[in-house]
Amino acid sequence: MSAPLAFFxxxxxxxxxxxLIVMEEKGxxxxxxxxxxVSKPQWFVDAAPTGRVPALRLxxxxxxxESAAIVEYLExxxxxxxxxxxxxxxxxxxxxxxxAGELVSGLADVYMAPDAARLAAATETFTRRLAMLDRGxxxxxxxxSGQSLTLADARNxxxxxxxDALARLGALHPLADARPRLRDYxxxxxxxxxxxxxxxxxxxxxxxxxxKRRGGAIAAAFT
Numbered sequence: 001m002s003a004p005l006a007f008f009x010x011x012x013x014x015x016x017x018x019x020l021i022v023m024e025e026k027g028x029x030x031x032x033x034x035x036x037x038v039s040k041p042q043w044f045v046d047a048a049p050t051g052r053v054p055a056l057r058l059x060x061x062x063x064x065x066e067s068a069a070i071v072e073y074l075e076x077x078x079x080x081x082x083x084x085x086x087x088x089x090x091x092x093x094x095x096x097x098x099x100a101g102e103l104v105s106g107l108a109d110v111y112m113a114p115d116a117a118r119l120a121a122a123t124e125t126f127t128r129r130l131a132m133l134d135r136g137x138x139x140x141x142x143x144x145s146g147q148s149l150t151l152a153d154a155r156n157x158x159x160x161x162x163x164d165a166l167a168r169l170g171a172l173h174p175l176a177d178a179r180p181r182l183r184d185y186x187x188x189x190x191x192x193x194x195x196x197x198x199x200x201x202x203x204x205x206x207x208x209x210x211x212k213r214r215g216g217a218i219a220a221a222f223t
Contacts (some may be wrong), residue, residue, distance in 0.1 A: 011200035014158035
């Protein structure tokens, strides 16, 4: 029997949570090790080609980095497939996964903004991207047969955890609530077992502490 995949990441990284959700959806056996990003252990720096998380060590010792590359490998090697067989539909799934990645980075720009001006600009950009997603949901690609999530859903799910935390902490107005279709979509992702299993216990407090340590503008709004 081959050794389980070894995953290296951090519970606060939305980029690490994406491949974790995919592994959960596919029922892949894996181990997960947290990496201290402030003081990365030398064994990790030596093993990971980019020195960044997330990273995945395969059973032959090969280490892959970058969430998109890891997910592409998982999709090619492990069933059940989360992309449909039809090439046009596969392209649509990948298109919306790319947009989801922009939402992940867009929300990160919000909670990492160093001053009020950049916070306002980042919030405006994130709101526009939410509007794009809302329009896309009118003709959202369906999950592959037998699956509960698309890859686009799996990539969207991590930002919803951080969005919810910011809203609960009083630092961000619940922007999705004004759009019923988007609000319902976020609620559906929030309820996914794979998202809950890959979100650390006490996430809100951990996330708030991380944002406060950065000294970003939004931390002052925490209740």
